[in-house]
Amino acid sequence: MINEQAANIVMKLSLTKLCRVSLATLPLLLLLACSTQAPVPIQERSVDIEQEIRQPAVVEGAGLQVRPLQNPGVRELVSQAEQAEQNGDLNQASIFLERALRIQPRDPELLQSIAEIKLQQESYEQALNYASRSYDVGPKVGELCSRNWRTISVSREFLDDYAGSEEARQRAAGCALRKPETF
Amino acid sequence: MATKRRPPARAKRTRADSRPNSRSAKPGSAAPARWRLWSLRLLAGLLGLSAGAGAIWIYSISTQVIVHFEQRRWDVPSRVYARPLTLYTGMSLRGGLLKDELEAAGYQSVAEPSQAGQYSLQGSRAVIYTRTFAFADGIQPAQVIGLRLQDDRISGLQVNGQDSSLARLDPAEIGSLHTLGGDDRKVLPLEAFPPLLVTGVQAVEDRHFKHHHGIDWRGLTRAMWRNLSSGSLRQGGSTITQQMVRNLYLTNNRNLWRKFNEMVMAVALERRYSKHEILETYMNEVYLGQTGGRGVHGFARASEFYFGVPVQNLQAHQIALLIGIVRGASWYNPRRHGERALQRRNTILDSFAATGLLSASAARQWRTQPLSVRTSPGYISSRYPAFMDLVRRQLREQYNEDELQRTGLRIMTTLEPVAQRQAEQAASQGLARLEQGRGWSGLQTGMIVADPNTGDVLALVGDRDPNRAGFNRALDARRQIGSIIKPFVYLLALANGQHLMSLVSDAGVSVSMPDGDNWQPRNYDLRNHGEVPLLTALIQSYNQATVRLGMRLGPEPLAALLRQLELLPENAVPHPALLLGAVELSPLEVASLYQVLAADGYRTRLSAVRDVLDSGGRALTRYPVQLNVFPQREAIPLITFALTDVSRRGTAWRLGQLLGRQHVIAAKTGTTNDQRDSWFVGYTEDRLAVVWVGRDDNQPAGITGATAAMPVWAEMFRDIPVNDIDVYRLPGLNWYWVDWQSGWVTEPDCPGAGLVPFRQGNEPQQWRPCPNLGASN
Numbered sequence: 001m002i003n004e005q006a007a008n009i010v011m012k013l014s015l016t017k018l019c020r021v022s023l024a025t026l027p028l029l030l031l032l033a034c035s036t037q038a039p040v041p042i043q044e045r046s047v048d049i050e051q052e053i054r055q056p057a058v059v060e061g062a063g064l065q066v067r068p069l070q071n072p073g074v075r076e077l078v079s080q081a082e083q084a085e086q087n088g089d090l091n092q093a094s095i096f097l098e099r100a101l102r103i104q105p106r107d108p109e110l111l112q113s114i115a116e117i118k119l120q121q122e123s124y125e126q127a128l129n130y131a132s133r134s135y136d137v138g139p140k141v142g143e144l145c146s147r148n149w150r151t152i153s154v155s156r157e158f159l160d161d162y163a164g165s166e167e168a169r170q171r172a173a174g175c176a177l178r179k180p181e182t183f
Numbered sequence: 184m185a186t187k188r189r190p191p192a193r194a195k196r197t198r199a200d201s202r203p204n205s206r207s208a209k210p211g212s213a214a215p216a217r218w219r220l221w222s223l224r225l226l227a228g229l230l231g232l233s234a235g236a237g238a239i240w241i242y243s244i245s246t247q248v249i250v251h252f253e254q255r256r257w258d259v260p261s262r263v264y265a266r267p268l269t270l271y272t273g274m275s276l277r278g279g280l281l282k283d284e285l286e287a288a289g290y291q292s293v294a295e296p297s298q299a300g301q302y303s304l305q306g307s308r309a310v311i312y313t314r315t316f317a318f319a320d321g322i323q324p325a326q327v328i329g330l331r332l333q334d335d336r337i338s339g340l341q342v343n344g345q346d347s348s349l350a351r352l353d354p355a356e357i358g359s360l361h362t363l364g365g366d367d368r369k370v371l372p373l374e375a376f377p378p379l380l381v382t383g384v385q386a387v388e389d390r391h392f393k394h395h396h397g398i399d400w401r402g403l404t405r406a407m408w409r410n411l412s413s414g415s416l417r418q419g420g421s422t423i424t425q426q427m428v429r430n431l432y433l434t435n436n437r438n439l440w441r442k443f444n445e446m447v448m449a450v451a452l453e454r455r456y457s458k459h460e461i462l463e464t465y466m467n468e469v470y471l472g473q474t475g476g477r478g479v480h481g482f483a484r485a486s487e488f489y490f491g492v493p494v495q496n497l498q499a500h501q502i503a504l505l506i507g508i509v510r511g512a513s514w515y516n517p518r519r520h521g522e523r524a525l526q527r528r529n530t531i532l533d534s535f536a537a538t539g540l541l542s543a544s545a546a547r548q549w550r551t552q553p554l555s556v557r558t559s560p561g562y563i564s565s566r567y568p569a570f571m572d573l574v575r576r577q578l579r580e581q582y583n584e585d586e587l588q589r590t591g592l593r594i595m596t597t598l599e600p601v602a603q604r605q606a607e608q609a610a611s612q613g614l615a616r617l618e619q620g621r622g623w624s625g626l627q628t629g630m631i632v633a634d635p636n637t638g639d640v641l642a643l644v645g646d647r648d649p650n651r652a653g654f655n656r657a658l659d660a661r662r663q664i665g666s667i668i669k670p671f672v673y674l675l676a677l678a679n680g681q682h683l684m685s686l687v688s689d690a691g692v693s694v695s696m697p698d699g700d701n702w703q704p705r706n707y708d709l710r711n712h713g714e715v716p717l718l719t720a721l722i723q724s725y726n727q728a729t730v731r732l733g734m735r736l737g738p739e740p741l742a743a744l745l746r747q748l749e750l751l752p753e754n755a756v757p758h759p760a761l762l763l764g765a766v767e768l769s770p771l772e773v774a775s776l777y778q779v780l781a782a783d784g785y786r787t788r789l790s791a792v793r794d795v796l797d798s799g800g801r802a803l804t805r806y807p808v809q810l811n812v813f814p815q816r817e818a819i820p821l822i823t824f825a826l827t828d829v830s831r832r833g834t835a836w837r838l839g840q841l842l843g844r845q846h847v848i849a850a851k852t853g854t855t856n857d858q859r860d861s862w863f864v865g866y867t868e869d870r871l872a873v874v875w876v877g878r879d880d881n882q883p884a885g886i887t888g889a890t891a892a893m894p895v896w897a898e899m900f901r902d903i904p905v906n907d908i909d910v911y912r913l914p915g916l917n918w919y920w921v922d923w924q925s926g927w928v929t930e931p932d933c934p935g936a937g938l939v940p941f942r943q944g945n946e947p948q949q950w951r952p953c954p955n956l957g958a959s960n
Contacts, residue, residue, distance in 0.1 A: 071271065071273060072271060072272050072273065072348035072349070073269070073270075073271025073272065073273075073274070073348050073349040074271075075348070076271075076347075076348045076349045077349065092320060094807065095319055095320040095805075096320065098637075098807065098808060099269065099320075101636070101637060101808060102269065102634070102637055102639070103269060103271060103274075105634070105636030105637060105869070106636070106868070126809060126810065129785065129810040129811060129812055130810060132812060133783075133785050133810060136783060136914040136915065137783075137912075137914055
């Protein structure tokens with residue numbers, strides 16, 4: 001069952017992403033398999049951060065990258081977190097990101113990175129809230145805006161708020177067009 | 184002192200007395216013979232009985248000592264650490280603050296750092312040799328960090344000679360969680376002690392440790408002989424194992440019976456445990472000093488206590504001093520009796536040379552060294568009692584007392600030593616100054632400093648004497664909060680379609696109560712101010728306008744808001760007086776109320792603990808930063824703007840004067856009925872601090888928020904760099920020039936007008952040209 005799921009995920013991916021994502025997903029699945037808690041209903045789908053959030057956001061953001069200057073210390077920790085994420089160690093990644101948060105708590109890019117880790121950790125409410133905080137302090141246009149709303153959309157879906165999820169999907173699509181309304 | 188090691192006079196009783204010798208009776212003749220036989224039998228019986236009793240006694244005390252020993256071996260209190268200092272390029276940092284941080288973490292200032300735990304700070308350059316430390320994200324080996332400061336910022340950073348953008352110091356150890364009145368210990372494996380210390384302690388205290396079985400008969404005899412020949416009781420002859428037993432029972436009672444028991448127990452320990460185990464426990468257990476009400480036990484702790492360095496970093500003369508102290512920690516206390524301690528140390532150095540542990544020339548050289556003991560303990564176990572109280576309370580949610588006191592957990596907290604020191608100084612000196620200047624007396628305080636974004640509690644003060652443990656006012660003094668509540672009344676109005684320029688009447692107000700009474704709150708200055716914009720009513724803290732505004736929605740929404748933050752019981756029926764702060768909260772609770780504002784509506788729990796690791800450095804529990812969206816968050820940036828106006832031209836207008844600088848700080852004052860309580864809350868982008876000042880007996884103190892709590896708050900923040908609020912970056916706001924009087928939008932730079940933020944879609948509709956613009960230009 002677990003292997004099938006892993007295989008499905010792997011098949012969907014382009015070759016370039018293959019190594020990276022399978023590495024990232026396997027330990028998570030293994031972790032689930034080893035869990036001794038009472039069985040929980042298996043989600044019908046798992047979130048693929050690259051496919052559902054990051055890559056479409058590049059397109060949706062229409063090349064609009066508004067990156068406020070990131071603190072070099074934060075940048076260093078974020079890249080360590082990315083490394084940990086690629087190695088499939090989400091826990092370690094979130095420790096690095098939290099260290100960065102203590103340096104620059106209102107960095108929208110950083111807040112979104114945390115949201116994406118929370119999403120992969122299936123902590124949907126936290127993913128939603130971090131993405132929302134990122135949006136509040138962020139540029140509200142372009143790629144980051146799209147990642148914000150896509151994360152919110154997916155999180156809401158897992159929290160069974162389907163209307164909210166759809167609304168967020170539309171907000172994501174609007175990130176390239178105009179500076180949307182606040183909140 | 185001299186009598187401590189008196190040899191036991193009848194120590195040889197043990198075996199001889201425990202063997203009955205019933206066969207020595209020989210049969211005699213007739214009646215006398217029978218009598219003799221009976222008496223012999225009786226004697227034998229008695230001997231047998233006493234031998235049996237003796238055996239039982241020996242068995243019982245042997246078992247007892249093993250249980251004790253076992254307990255002590257594993258009974259390791261949890262160690263508590265401050266937050267580690269993260270350094271990064273561009274970070275705002277002053278040389279003085281860096282020095283304070285390093286001193287707090289027990290770093291030693293030297294000309295050129297050559298080993299872990301040392302630093303040099305010259306002008307704008309610092310070199311820090313960090314110590315190996317197991318963090319939640321892994322072990323960080325010792326590193327040499329070089330940094331350059333320019334204009335109070337880090338302009339360059341190197342780690343082990345490589346340019347870097349990021350570095351982290353190992354954190355200050357701030358205490359341990361032990362049983363009340365328990366001892367302070369730090370337990371290391373035998374291999375972690377420097378070899379000279381391990382061999383040295385044997386050379387001085389028990390030369391035959393490797394070979395005896397708990398009692399060193401040769402040593403004993405020699406000691407007895409010397410004592411007899413010198414006519415005084417100078418030599419002890421106790422083995423390390425015997426000393427170990429004495430330490431376990433913490434007794435200095437030296438009668439012969441005890442001495443006998445001690446020997447029995449020593450033999451029992453030797454039979455049960457290896458030399459390695461006994462020596463290791465001894466090194467961690469031996470009594471070496473006193474701090475506060477606690478004993479300092481073991482060489483690792485003593486090394487930090489006397490020299491402020493880890494035991495691995497001790498130099499030969501320091502090792503000699505610690506070994507010298509074993510004989511009598513108060514007699515040879517190097518802080519009190521320097522000369523005596525120095526002589527003792529030199530004697531030990533000589534015996535190092537005599538036993539070949541040091542060469543004669545090395546020993547001579549070490550003899551010329553001063554004692555090099557820190558004047559203040561490198562570590563005080565009873566520091567930060569209020570903060571430690573919070574740590575303990577938070578951990579109790581997950582761990583039981585036994586786990587905390589005995590399993591050697593490593594607890595990573597959020598304490599920021601510099602912020603804590605500033606808060607403590609503000610509490611003690613600030614209150615004393617206030618009392619002197621104004622003739623007040625008997626004031627007390629509770630204070631908390633936090634990072635609103637992460638919920639980290641950075642400093643906590645529960646008493647004006649910060650080292651006094653006991654009533655923790657920051658957590659337990661629940662007092663009416665008065666005007667501190669008002670921003671939340673306005674928040675609800677702003678979330679309900681009002682804006683900061685909406686008008687409210689400040690005319691006298693009367694609210695009829697369910698019990699038939701009329702409640703008629705008055706303004707502090709007993710005047711009515713007519714129709715005023717919400718902004719004015721809030722920054723001047725008008726009671727009448729606030730009640731009128733609040734009664735449009737009634738007290739229930741405010742009660743619901745407080746319930747949501749768990750600051751009001753579920754079943755509490757709100758009284759309209761709640762609108763003016765008739766609710767009792769502790770400083771910590773007020774901080775959690777304002778955290779929501781300071782973090783733009785993302786609520787997070789105030790926490791004193793980040794991570795709990797086990798003794799091997801594995802992560803057991805993390806306390807991640809969890810965000811919760813506050814329902815009225817859209818209106819919060821408006822409140823933050825208004826509160827920065829409070830400290831500019833409202834009730835806290837003197838703040839800038841007190842801080843001695845320009846600032847943009849969100850602030851609110853609070854004073855309760857009859858001037859019993861004085862509150863001040865202030866926040867920036869990265870700091871939130873709450874100060875309460877009042878009397879323990881809750882009597883009128885003649886104090887107001889602006890006259891008592893605000894100066895204390897300012898004293899705390901005068902010397903710490905903070906990130907002021909950039910109001911123009913507050914999320915979701917549009918800015919308009921507004922005429923203060925009418926509240927209408929007008930032209931830029933119009934006299935009597937200012938920039939005011941509005942939520943998008945909720946701007947004021949009326950516009951009028953600036954009448955005086957031409958004239959003023």
